[in-house]
Amino acid sequence: MKRWVRQTLTDKGRIAALLGGNGAGKTTTLRAVSCLLRAERGEVTKGSIHYEGHRIDKEDAPALVRQGVVQVMEGRHCFAHLTIEDNLLAGAYSRRDGKGAVQATLDKVYTYFPRLKERRHSQAAYTSGGEQQMCAIGRALMASPKLILLDEPSMGLAPQVVDEVFAIVRELNQREGTTFLLAEQNTAMALRYADHGYILENGRVVLDGAAADLAANDDVREFYLGLADRGQKSFREARSYRRRKRWLS
Numbered sequence: 001m002k003r004w005v006r007q008t009l010t011d012k013g014r015i016a017a018l019l020g021g022n023g024a025g026k027t028t029t030l031r032a033v034s035c036l037l038r039a040e041r042g043e044v045t046k047g048s049i050h051y052e053g054h055r056i057d058k059e060d061a062p063a064l065v066r067q068g069v070v071q072v073m074e075g076r077h078c079f080a081h082l083t084i085e086d087n088l089l090a091g092a093y094s095r096r097d098g099k100g101a102v103q104a105t106l107d108k109v110y111t112y113f114p115r116l117k118e119r120r121h122s123q124a125a126y127t128s129g130g131e132q133q134m135c136a137i138g139r140a141l142m143a144s145p146k147l148i149l150l151d152e153p154s155m156g157l158a159p160q161v162v163d164e165v166f167a168i169v170r171e172l173n174q175r176e177g178t179t180f181l182l183a184e185q186n187t188a189m190a191l192r193y194a195d196h197g198y199i200l201e202n203g204r205v206v207l208d209g210a211a212a213d214l215a216a217n218d219d220v221r222e223f224y225l226g227l228a229d230r231g232q233k234s235f236r237e238a239r240s241y242r243r244r245k246r247w248l249s
């Protein structure tokens with residue numbers, strides 16, 4: 001008998017985190033949601049993905065952007081030869097609500113990211129990694145998104161800068177109501193800011209729950225946060241973790 005599982009990745013207005021090590025399937029999951037899998041000649045072969053009550057896995061990425069779903073790719077991907085401001089304006093490409101509205105969004109982006117305002121005339125290539133990450137998030141905001149898919153925002157950034165970026169994400173979530181689904185290897189940081197977390201292994205969710213519960217979970221502490229005293233856990237106990245995993249299909 002086939003068992004179908006319905007999994008809500010994120011509720012509206014929340015921050016959800018996809019967690020897991022290298023190759024766990026975080027980026028693939030985000031790309032499946034944003035319909036960018038096809039650009040890499042991939043496809044969703046089982047099940048379906050729904051957003052605001054309708055199926056989206058057969059749509060194309062531009063159509064999803066118009067519906068308010070925007071992905072910020074891993075590695076930032078700013079246009080190196082454009083200024084920060086031109087990078088931001090590129091994010092408004094799909095908007096049809098006029099220059100005034102776009103300018104208002106740009107002003108708002110600058111209130112959340114004052115550093116970008118300071119560097120607005122600098123070529124992106126000559127800005128710091130943190131500023132480029134902020135630029136990539138700011139560019140996503142220029143499309144007036146309802147849901148931002150944020151891939152590995154902490155990658156290659158100093159801990160203090162990661163904190164700054166996550167704090168802005170939380171502020172955007174709380175003040176603008178923007179929903180975030182983020183993929184992150186930095187489990188400790190993600191659980192500090194997210195409402196809900198999913199642990200992925202081999203492309204499957206093996207554990208999920210409220211971020212605070214996950215942060216307190218013994219297995220998560222040991223295997224993902226490196227906090228438990230490993231010496232006290234035997235190999236047999238570690239193996240029982242694998243048996244306890246909740247495989248979803």
Ligand SMILES: Nc1ncnc2c1ncn2[C@@H]1O[C@H](COP(=O)(O)OP(=O)(O)OP(=O)(O)O)[C@@H](O)[C@H]1O
Binds near residue numbers: 023025026027
């Ligand atoms: N659900 C899935 N079905 C089939 N293949 C998958 C699935 N999830 C991931 N993969 C494959 O596993 C590999 C690693 O996936 P992915 O890049 O998404 O991992 P990741 O967690 O984002 O890793 P990293 O943190 O290193 O970026 C890819 O080749 C991808 O095609």
